[in-house]
Amino acid sequence: MTSPAAAQTLPDLAAFFDVSLDMLCIRDAHFRFVRVNEAWTRTLGHRIDALEGARMLDFIHPDDLRHSEGRMIGIGPDGEIDGFINRYRHADGSYRSLEWRARRVGDYVFGVARDVTERLAAEAEMAAAREAAEAANRAKSDFLANMSHEIRTPLNGVIGVAAALARTPLRDDQREMVSLIERSGAALEGIVSDVLDLSKIEAGRLRLDETAFDLRAELGLVIDVFRLRAEEKGLDFRVVWEPGAEGGLVGDPLRLRQVLTNLLSNAVKFTARGGVSVTVGCAQGHLSISVADTGVGFDALAARQLFQRFSQADGTITRRFGGTGLGLAISRSLVELMGGDISAESEPGVGSTFQFRLPARRAPLGPVAGRGAPETGDLMERLVGRRVLLAEDHPVNRRVVELILAPFGVELTIAEDGRAALERLAVERFDLVLMDMQMPVLDGLAATRELRLREAATGAPRTPVLMLSANAMRQHREEAQAAGADRHVAKPVTAQALLQTMAEELER
Structure with missing residues (x-):
């Protein structure tokens, strides 16, 4: 406790009251300003002598009046309020938002207020922008879902009729034409699926399944398809299963096959001579898969945009080989969703190697039903x-x-x-x-x-x-x-x- 003698040496507290950047005030039990500081004039434009003695409630926005009065009445003996916001009238007739902290001491309430008008406006603008972005994203997702439906409906007719026609007696040239229809339909379906996957990834709606699967059986489904495609182009196709790359794992086999499909599709598509090799390893809690080819390759500049959406290493690639430029972007997103990473190394004219690593959780496997097509x-x-x-x-x-x-x-x-x-x-x-x-x-x-x-x-x-x-x-x-x-x-x-x-x- 400060002695009377020491109190006489203290500086005038009124000076501290007036130099504060915050809006300080004291009010009585009748809601009248007893004292305010200069910050009130700087913030609201009213002179101090116009405020002192006036009722606080006369300056509050009509829409905030009832709530504000209730909050002020609710401050009991030695009670306080913190974080309360209401609007006060400026001398020019506009309103500013003030955030309050106040405490009752005896018959008086000591209050501290800050002008938060700009902060609240910025928060409202950010919220509106966020809502607009979310609404745009929802609209895009709805559009893509509708687009998928409208494309898949006629595509169902194309692929279904072509498949039915393929089961009838045909000349060799007719069978070739039917095969072209089927392959083109399958390619179009793949594009639609890629666009939908991208939409789901962007919206954060793509969810992974967790199931036990046989590693060799699942990857073998993809490898066998691309072995045939490579052989049709006269390419060597080699698969290396490292020790431990077998047995059961827990994860999403569909998405795992999708990533491998994208990598093998590119490897076979962009390789004219030489071959493609796949290496699968599973050790020390990680599954690693690499796909190497002797294809066109790419330089360091192209590598920086390789995993970007709608991007391919060379602008002429789309014209030469086709494709949407989504496969690698989707693959990277899927690998990251599965907790892994993906990388690429390449040299123009020599070839490329893509590798991805995923956490591997082992799982026991029961009898696996055969996947062969029934007779x-x-x-x-x-x-x-x-x-x-x-x-x-x-x-x-x-x-x-x-x-x-x-x-x-x-x-x-x-x-x-x-x-x-x-x-x-x-x-x-x-x-x-x-x-x-x-x-x-x-x-x-x-x-x-x-x-x-x-x-x-x-x-x-x-x-x-x-x-x-x-x-x-x-x-x-x-x-x-x-x-x-x-x-x-x-x-x-x-x-x-x-x-x-x-x-x-x-x-x-």
Whole structure:
């Protein structure tokens, strides 16, 4: 405690009160200013003598008055408020936002305020900009999803009819033309999938699956495809499985295959002579895969933009080889999502080596079902005589399913929308329903939900439902499952995928 003698030596506290950059004030129990400092004049433009003795409430914005009065009344003995914001009138008639800290001492309240008008405006501007960016991103994602649906719907007809035509007797030149249609359709589907993957990555919506898988079996699916492509070009193709590169791992095998597919696709595409080699290693908790080629290569300048979106090492590459320039960008994003890293080394005219490393978690494997395509005779035996209802509004897609199922003895009934399908299901028994997701009158999701409710109410046996959809994003698969569908089959539908999925569901 300061003695009376020492107190006489203290400087005048009024000087400190007036030089403060913060707005200081003292008010009484009647909300009247007893004292204010010069900061009030600098901030609000009012003279000190116009403020002292005036009621604080007369300067507060009408919309803030009730709340402000309640907060001030609520300061009990030795109580305080902190972080409270309201608006005070400036001498020019505008309002400034003040942030308060105040404490009651006896019959008086001591307050400190700061002008936060610019800060709040900046925060509001940032929030508006963030909301605008999120809205634009949502609009882009919706557009891409719709675009995917609109492209996949006619593409389903192209690929489906071509596949059906390939199973008929054809001359060699006709079979070659059908093969070109199938390959072009598959390439177009790949482009659509790349664009959708990029959209999901940008929006942070791409999620990885966690499942146990056989490393050699999963990578072998990709390697075997590109071995054939390399041999068609007269290239050597070599695969090295290092010790430990086998057994079960936990991760997302689909995305792992996608990265390897992108690297091998580039390696085979950009190599005219020599060969391509793949090296797979799995040791010390990491899976490492490298793809080397003797192709065109690239220089250090090109390497800096290699993993950027819509970018290729050389502007002439798109004209010479085609491609969207998305494969490596998507691969890098996928590898990083999986907790790994990817790199590239190259020399122009000599070749390139791409390598990526991922954390590897071992997992025990049970018996692995064979992945070979079932024989036609086996499918015929499993499907012949089965009664199937197809709900599909698009005439080309209806015809595609008819062409796929007719040779296998399936008894197919057509409904042009979800409501018509439910009407048929009310009076007839079917072994399986193929339900398009988007239809007029009643869509596939609503129809499936109504079917499941009807089955539960009547005790009728469950009819398997396969949801056929040009909406191929993960959220659409989840929507189909939530509606009660047993499986989701993305368009374009291949004959093998449809037939095999139907057979599996019919035998469950």
